[in-house]
Amino acid sequence: MIKARVTITLKNGVLDPQGKAIEGALGALGFEGVGHVRQGKVFDLELDGEDRARAEADLKAMCEKLLANTVIENYTIALD
């Protein structure tokens, strides 16, 4: 069994209102000097088998087909 973590982040230039809201809320809570807050998603998965190359290829396909919107999002895959 292979454990993997897929991290999805917005591409540069894509507006992130949720990140902006968090930035504002942190400022309102008294945290100063916090900038460029961007929110993303993370998926932890377990894949059957021990073939890491195949797992990586499968994860890439999952990102392209379902997990990420590749028009506006980047993804990174990390195997445990």
Place this chain on the structure above:
Amino acid sequence: MIKARVTITLKNGVLDPQGKAIEGALGALGFEGVGHVRQGKVFDLELDGEDRARAEADLKAMCEKLLANTVIENYTIALD
């Protein structure tokens, strides 16, 4: 300036219907052997200054106060 990444994941035992839905969708797309899908959040932030110890303490406070719901979520902080 310090770049940081905060990763928020659900604690073990907390139900994750969104993760379950993704698991089902991956199965329906033909990806076999995928299990234990858990969704989390990731925040990329920039903090003014170069004091890494202070940045880490600030980020911990941000997680406790705003970014994470520590009843059901764990957080990890990584400085760049």
